[in-house]
Amino acid sequence: MSNTLFIIIMYFAFLILFATIASLFILVAKVIFGFANRTHIANKNHWVLFLLSVVLLSLYYYNIYCNIEFLPKGYLNQMVSSPNGELQISTYNYSGFHLGLHFRAARAAVYNVDTGESKTIYFNNYDYDPYVEWMNNSKVIIGRETLDVDRDIYDFRRELKRHTKLPRQREHTCNLN
Numbered sequence: 001m002s003n004t005l006f007i008i009i010m011y012f013a014f015l016i017l018f019a020t021i022a023s024l025f026i027l028v029a030k031v032i033f034g035f036a037n038r039t040h041i042a043n044k045n046h047w048v049l050f051l052l053s054v055v056l057l058s059l060y061y062y063n064i065y066c067n068i069e070f071l072p073k074g075y076l077n078q079m080v081s082s083p084n085g086e087l088q089i090s091t092y093n094y095s096g097f098h099l100g101l102h103f104r105a106a107r108a109a110v111y112n113v114d115t116g117e118s119k120t121i122y123f124n125n126y127d128y129d130p131y132v133e134w135m136n137n138s139k140v141i142i143g144r145e146t147l148d149v150d151r152d153i154y155d156f157r158r159e160l161k162r163h164t165k166l167p168r169q170r171e172h173t174c175n176l177n
Helices: 003-037 044-066 097-102
Strands: 075-081 087-093 105-112 118-125 132-134 139-142 145-148
Touching: 003 044, 075 132, 087 132, 087 139, 118 145
Parallel strands: none
Antiparallel strands: 075 087, 087 105, 105 118, 132 139, 139 145
């Protein structure tokens, strides 16, 4: 997902959150005043608005915390080709809070050069520019994780014990000549 689309969806989710909170206050006020005056509690439109906004927020929450393909693209760090040249690992970072909750994370995607398909296989918190090394044509080391690009996915959000140390990072060489 592009960074711009992610930001638009994030702002839209904040608007829905505001509408949910506002409709909740309206419903609570109508219930309190309805019981005090012994009148009709609330009309259907308020309930529909409230329930619809709760469903939309639930969908957003699920995607932001459980769906690895919902992540913003991020900013490209490096691209590393497999030994046979058929696959390529691209690593991205999220520098800046404007990309949401993942402002200090890194993502890696495997790209099939022949088919043009790409899928995210690595997402780690407290990471910026993870080290990438191909072990063979299907296994790769990204940060501290060894992954089979055909079937493995590392997502820190699914780990019970989270690492607090920075994983191995790419070494930067600076040529000033």
